[in-house]
Amino acid sequence: MLRNMSLRHAALGLLVEMDGASGYDLLKMFEITMGNVWQATQSQLYGELNKLTADGFIEVASEGPRGRKEYRATDAGRAELRRWLLDVPPKFVRRDEVLLRLFFLGQVSPDEGAAFVREQSAALEKRLADLGELEGAIDWGDENLSFYGRLAMEYGKRFMAMRRDWYEWVLEELAKRDPKDG
Amino acid sequence: MLRNMSLRHAALGLLVEMDGASGYDLLKMFEITMGNVWQATQSQLYGELNKLTADGFIEVASEGPRGRKEYRATDAGRAELRRWLLDVPPKFVRRDEVLLRLFFLGQVSPDEGAAFVREQSAALEKRLADLGELEGAIDWGDENLSFYGRLAMEYGKRFMAMRRDWYEWVLEELAKRDPKDG
């Protein structure tokens, strides 16, 4: 049975990079470094950490105050990460809710439809601007997570710009199809 | 409780557009028209059709051979689709397995990492070419699904091209960081 279990590898990978962290640390790391790549809820993460421990991929290195458990990747865990990186083909899950809506946009009036598209475009423009600010505020070091984090951020920027441009193009197509003054 | 349940609306939307179809028909429609927007497994779809029926959003219009049930959207269903399109804010689920891997690419050797990126880039190039062929082969009419399907396909093309370009950029960044001959 070939399963994917990406959260598992996301957690494992972060642990390897961080060289020791608690669930709490990881949760924040998820938010900070991989916010637009992968999300994890608290219940999912803690559960996965227990499973990873049971499978011998990570271990509790030490216990701190407040019940804190500092996890560390084992050799088996590092090997598993490598295996996943190189030998498991990535799975594309294409699920885009906005695009899904677009498919059925013919069900509302042209004006309502165009308004929807304009809204999405504007939302992207805004997020793009926010991202630009954020980028300027970050001190990009040369550690792995920073380096790859910067690549991911560039991806995010290009992705948003591409969608914004596509939305604008869609508006033109909509206008062509339903000319206000024919 | 605000749930999203996009599969439900994808099915409902397709039914509205198609004006009557069986689960089997829908399954194929999903593949053909929304392959790179939303995927549905057979078990999920049939289950959802039953739930939609129970909720009064669709109904069995007629039964054909081989137990075929031809579904049709009800007025309540059409209203629900409209509501979802206009009033339910789209949810962004950002989960990109390829990007996730990129994050941990520092764990393998520079050569292995570059090879991975090049592979992904080439795969996209290929898919882009396939899509181009497919596009030429389709007879794009003016019905809703065709019109919006064409928009979605353009999205797919731009998305792939954007990723391919980004991968190439990543390769340059990787080379800068680990110069072969320094």
Added chain:
DNA sequence: AGTTGACATGTCAGAAGTGGAAGGTCTACT
């Protein structure tokens, strides 16, 4: 008459993901 293959639906176990409640500890400030 037999077989292949498209048509058509249903069910089930288990994995993955969501959202929230609950319970507790330590630090710093008032």
Added chain:
DNA sequence: AGTAGACCTTCCACTTCTGACATGTCAACT
């Protein structure tokens, strides 16, 4: 001494999704 707030983990109920397996009909071909 009190309390707010950050820190930290566990558990639970529920929904969604996946991947099989099971079951059968009908049309076309050999």
